[in-house]
Amino acid sequence: MGQISINNLNHSYGQTQVLKNISIDFKDDKFITVVGPNGSGKTTFVKKLLRNYSLNKKTIYLDQKDIVTYSSKNYATKVAAVPQNTDIRYDFTVKEIVLMGRTPYVDRFKGETSNDYAIVNRVLEETDLLPLKDRSFLTLSGGEKQRVIIARALAQEPEVLILDEPINHLDISHKVKIMKLIKRLSVEKEIVVITILHDLNFSLKYSNQCILLKDGEIYNNGHPNDVLTKKNISDVYNVNVEILEYNNQEKLIVLPIS
Amino acid sequence: MITKNNGKIIGLYTVILFVIIIFASTIGVADIRFNDALKIISSRIPFIKQFVNIEQMKTSSILIVLNIRLPRIILAGIVGIALATSGVVFQAIFKNPMADPYILGISSGAAFGATLVIIFGISFSFLGLSMISIGAFLGAMGTTFLVYNIARLNNRTPVITLLLSGIAISFFLSAFINLLMTMNNDQVEKIVFWTMGSVSSASWKSVAISIIPVVSGVSIFVFFSKELNVILMGEETAQNLGIDVETIRKLLLGVASIVSAAVVAVSGIIGFVGLIVPHAMRMIVGPDHKRLFPYTIISGAIFMIIADTISRIALNPTEIPIGVITSLIGAPYFIFLLVKNKKILS
Numbered sequence: 001m002g003q004i005s006i007n008n009l010n011h012s013y014g015q016t017q018v019l020k021n022i023s024i025d026f027k028d029d030k031f032i033t034v035v036g037p038n039g040s041g042k043t044t045f046v047k048k049l050l051r052n053y054s055l056n057k058k059t060i061y062l063d064q065k066d067i068v069t070y071s072s073k074n075y076a077t078k079v080a081a082v083p084q085n086t087d088i089r090y091d092f093t094v095k096e097i098v099l100m101g102r103t104p105y106v107d108r109f110k111g112e113t114s115n116d117y118a119i120v121n122r123v124l125e126e127t128d129l130l131p132l133k134d135r136s137f138l139t140l141s142g143g144e145k146q147r148v149i150i151a152r153a154l155a156q157e158p159e160v161l162i163l164d165e166p167i168n169h170l171d172i173s174h175k176v177k178i179m180k181l182i183k184r185l186s187v188e189k190e191i192v193v194i195t196i197l198h199d200l201n202f203s204l205k206y207s208n209q210c211i212l213l214k215d216g217e218i219y220n221n222g223h224p225n226d227v228l229t230k231k232n233i234s235d236v237y238n239v240n241v242e243i244l245e246y247n248n249q250e251k252l253i254v255l256p257i258s
Numbered sequence: 259m260i261t262k263n264n265g266k267i268i269g270l271y272t273v274i275l276f277v278i279i280i281f282a283s284t285i286g287v288a289d290i291r292f293n294d295a296l297k298i299i300s301s302r303i304p305f306i307k308q309f310v311n312i313e314q315m316k317t318s319s320i321l322i323v324l325n326i327r328l329p330r331i332i333l334a335g336i337v338g339i340a341l342a343t344s345g346v347v348f349q350a351i352f353k354n355p356m357a358d359p360y361i362l363g364i365s366s367g368a369a370f371g372a373t374l375v376i377i378f379g380i381s382f383s384f385l386g387l388s389m390i391s392i393g394a395f396l397g398a399m400g401t402t403f404l405v406y407n408i409a410r411l412n413n414r415t416p417v418i419t420l421l422l423s424g425i426a427i428s429f430f431l432s433a434f435i436n437l438l439m440t441m442n443n444d445q446v447e448k449i450v451f452w453t454m455g456s457v458s459s460a461s462w463k464s465v466a467i468s469i470i471p472v473v474s475g476v477s478i479f480v481f482f483s484k485e486l487n488v489i490l491m492g493e494e495t496a497q498n499l500g501i502d503v504e505t506i507r508k509l510l511l512g513v514a515s516i517v518s519a520a521v522v523a524v525s526g527i528i529g530f531v532g533l534i535v536p537h538a539m540r541m542i543v544g545p546d547h548k549r550l551f552p553y554t555i556i557s558g559a560i561f562m563i564i565a566d567t568i569s570r571i572a573l574n575p576t577e578i579p580i581g582v583i584t585s586l587i588g589a590p591y592f593i594f595l596l597v598k599n600k601k602i603l604s
Contacts, residue, residue: 076500
């Protein structure tokens with residue numbers, strides 16, 4: 001379940017090719033991070049997976065089935081997204097927004113069933129949002145908003161959860177909290193997580209597969225310990241880092257400021 | 259924000275609309291008492307009419323209420339409902355607070371169509387519709403179609419291109435109308451009065467003709483309430499939640515354009531209703547379209563009926579164009595709501 005296989009994926013904005021011949025299979029890896037410098041094609045890559053951009057046939061397969069052959073509704077029950085920009089300017093409550101995650105399941109004539117409400121309650125609990133369920137989304141902090149959007153994605157009961165920089169503008173305590181939440185969900189609910197990250201240390205800490213992109217191509221791919229090496233980081237990001245080991249060979253990338 | 263007892267409040271609000279309709283039908287040169295108007299109107303409502311006896315009432319009162327005032331009040335209500343609900347749809351689809359039913363060039367297209375008919379003096383009627391109405395409707399629909407196709411790119415219509423092509427075509431047509439008016443001085447008054455909007459030529463026939471597209475169109479809007487809520491979350495999020503955004507947008511823009519064009523054709527260009535009623539209602543009941551539509555429907559009707567009543571009595575016997583009234587009473591109320599909600603909005 002949730003197996004993705006990509007075969008020769010390309011994308012261009014006008015004359016500029018931003019994804020070049022990307023082919024990759026996600027086997028049993030449950031937590032995949034996509035890293036790379038700005039403009040390396042990370043967001044385009046995940047938007048292709050989400051079918052937000054037009055896609056050729058026989059390029060991306062989910063569970064051995066070409067994703068362009070899924071109906072919009074059916075695909076939304078398999079793959080959910082937490083987008084980069086989670087700004088909502090309308091005054092909906094937390095519960096109302098999470099309930100929207102049930103959209104692909106709700107029959108137009110029957111409306112939401114008790115099952116839908118039960119699932120919403122469960123994901124609110126899983127994301128620690130029960131006390132906030134009747135609050136207006138507009139009044140929440142950045143970390144709380146991010147949790148609401150994750151809860152909405154979970155309400156879709158997806159096999160694959162795709163996140164675009166979910167911890168980008170959060171403080172370190174919320175960064176850890178969100179990453180732990182996503183990790184826990186991927187383990188407990190066996191959801192395949194594919195997330196773009198800027199902070200390479202989180203990729204080392206949480207993921208079991210890391211895709212390093214450079215100029216729209218996969219520069220390296222594998223276990224983060226093997227991918228995020230001094231040499232690769234220097235080649236791709238053009239900075240020299242030190243890699244420290246601590247606690248039982250856990251790795252930490254540090255950037256000496258010179 | 260109103261969230262509880264939704265059904266009861268809407269029921270009460272509907273009663274208020276009914277009282278306003280009866281009250282509006284008592285106002286005018288001929289003096290008709292509230293009770294009499296209530297009886298006359300009730301005598302035409304199925305199930306209730308068997309309990310009402312209007313035999314000893316003056317025939318003139320009955321005629322004035324039923325054949326002169328009531329069609330005009332009902333038409334004003336229909337126009338209000340059509341513009342206010344289309345406004346909700348346009349604002350949701352464009353996610354733009356400045357959007358209103360006229361944003362894709364319906365107003366300038368209708369004015370252009372009406373101007374051509376007036377200048378060329380084409381006068382014949384079809385199904386009881388004047389040629390001006392038909393010209394306005396065709397002008398409005400043609401313009402919307404043109405704007406949509408200018409903006410279309412590889413089967414997608416980026417919102418910003420759609421808005422800008424709407425503005426460009428509107429300016430072009432307005433300039434053309436001004437040119438035509440300069441060349442046809444004698445028709446200027448007629449054209450200007452048409453564009454300012456009025457429901458004074460209302461008859462049961464015009465009510466019957468406009469009610470069909472409005473009722474079916476508004477039913478379609480309500481039917482898509484859930485999708486509109488999700489579209490407010492952003493186009494890509496809506497896609498990721500399994501909604502076919504491009505198809506729904508095309509459908510709802512098409513329906514909203516037909517609904518607006520249908521009432522513009524019979525009433526001229528009545529501004530502000532489609533912009534502020536949706537905003538005012540969103541401030542009061544929140545953005546959820548399942549709640550927003552019922553309140554917008556009733557408020558749009560009440561707002562237009564009051565505006566039309568004022569327009570026909572304030573400077574009696576001269577009628578003030580209804581667009582003047584909608585802006586004169588609508589703008590201050592809207593500013594009041596803005597100031598009250600300033601903290602929440604910012």
